[in-house]
Amino acid sequence: MSNKGLKIASLTVHMVSGEMILDDVNLAVAPGELVAVVGRSGSGKTMVTRAILGLLPRGLNATGSIHLDGRDLTALNDREMDSVRGARIGMLFQQPKRVLNPRMSVGNQVREGLRARGRSNRTHESSEVRRLLAEVGLKDPARVAKLRSEQLSGGMAQRVMMAIAIAASPSILLADEPTSSLDSILKAQTLQLIRQEQRARGLGVLLITHDLGSVSQIADRVVVLDGGRVIEEGATESLLAAPIHPITRELIAASTPTAAAGKPFEGEVLARLQNVGRTFSPRRNPTIALSNVDLVIRRGEVLGVLGHSGSGKSTFARLLARMDRPDSGTVTLSADAATPTATQIILQEPFASFDPSLILRESLRAPLHRSDRDSADALVDAAVNDVGLDPQLLERMPSGCSGGQLQRLAIARALLVNPLMLICDESTSALDTVAQRHILDLLLRLREERGITLVVISHDIEVIRYVSNTVAVFYDTELVEHAPADVFFSSARHKHSRDLIGAAG
Secondary structure, eight states: OOOOSEEEEEEEEEETTOOEEEEEEEEEEOTTOEEEEEESTTSSHHHHHHHHHTOOOTTEEEEEEEEETTEEGGGOOHHHHHHHBTTTEEEEOSSHHHHSOTTSOHHHHHHHHHHHTTOOOGGGHHHHHHHHHHHTTOSSHHHHTTOOGGGSOHHHHHHHHHHHHHHTOOSEEEEESTTTTOOHHHHHHHHHHHHHHHHHHTOEEEEEOSOHHHHHHHOSEEEEEETTEEEEEEEHHHHHHSOOSHHHHHHHHTTSOOOOOOOOOOOOEEEEEEEEEEEESTTSSOEEEEEEEEEEEETTOEEEEEEOTTSSHHHHHHHHTTSSOOSEEEEEEOTGGGSTTTEEEEOSOGGGGSOTTSOHHHHHHGGGTTSOHHHHHHHHHHHHHHTTOOGGGGGSOGGGSOHHHHHHHHHHHHHTTOOSEEEEESTTTTSOHHHHHHHHHHHHHHHHHHOOEEEEEOSOHHHHHHHOSEEEEEETTEEEEEEEHHHHHHHOOSHHHHHHHHHTO
């Protein structure tokens, strides 16, 4: 029996209180094999990768064994694990901007990946860095190499992480939601890149994902987690064609949204953008983030916003939410929409929106500071139930929750102040298909019941198809298309719009 590859046996992770996070998990990844781990948000998918890397949050204990090429990783000390991470294990994380070093340039971080494999030629490092950045789909790699993490969009940051992982030439790649922040075109390119590297190098890949479309395209085998346990596993084609467990069937059934939002309200103008532009560091190495945007958003509308990573979508969201100011043009809100709590934004990275030193109940209670404690707790519990979570999660610290759970809690917190406009910037990107459908249906119900205006920014064209009655497309910082949803999907005018629709199948 070969010792090569990754072998996990009887892995159990639990909190000090005894609450089980992972329960007797067994799985293996052979050299040259791509194994996908899927499951609902909070099922324990990301905790598997943290256990492999020896990066469990404080307060969690692990038992069982994890072997890589015959070496027991659980027996290694911190210094020994440091030499394994990067050199033997490549890593693509779900929240790359939390992992990248904000004090180092992108180029220097890719250089660290090159040096980790021990075969770096420093004379040619700069050209190799540029080649890797170009290989993962980043435009103008020489410029990108000079940037820092705060200057990257979520999709750009993920592709930088990809370049670092490839540079290290590891024996196994742990990919935790590597396409969750990418549009349909870049998602297809990223999956193709993972597959190419896997085949060219005989690389074992453990893919953590909620995206069953990704699984069907590139995975050799699938392992389904629920409640921290493996509930089903098998060859990809047979498992997706004939799932046995009810949870697996539910995940597959929810993977292709088909509904569409109703016609837009013909209401008053809630927000108007006129000739809006935004440039970062305008006097030194200027980066244009948004150019000459003209757009009207009406009360009760569901505006879906599409575009490639770095196209200007998130800058548009921050300007609309008044978290930033344009350098040119104006963003005008109606009188009631201009109040402090009328517009709420759900950001792409939920970990950054919660105080790591507070239990989650305290964070969600904060917007209700004028209410007495019991009333506030009742409202918080109701909001958490409304987004499909157990209020018991509120007694945890943020580090004790998955990215998907924190995204839903961020939505619950925003709804507590009854906003007129809710801006969702990739707010379902880390959710499994069942949880995603739940959140999208919740948003549509709120729109119907409260007349709330929704701005849904997503790289996932099926999310936009499901919720939107109007669609806006950004490309290279410009608004290139704005049309009713039915017109957009049947006869998009701009080439990039047609490419996005075509890449999604």
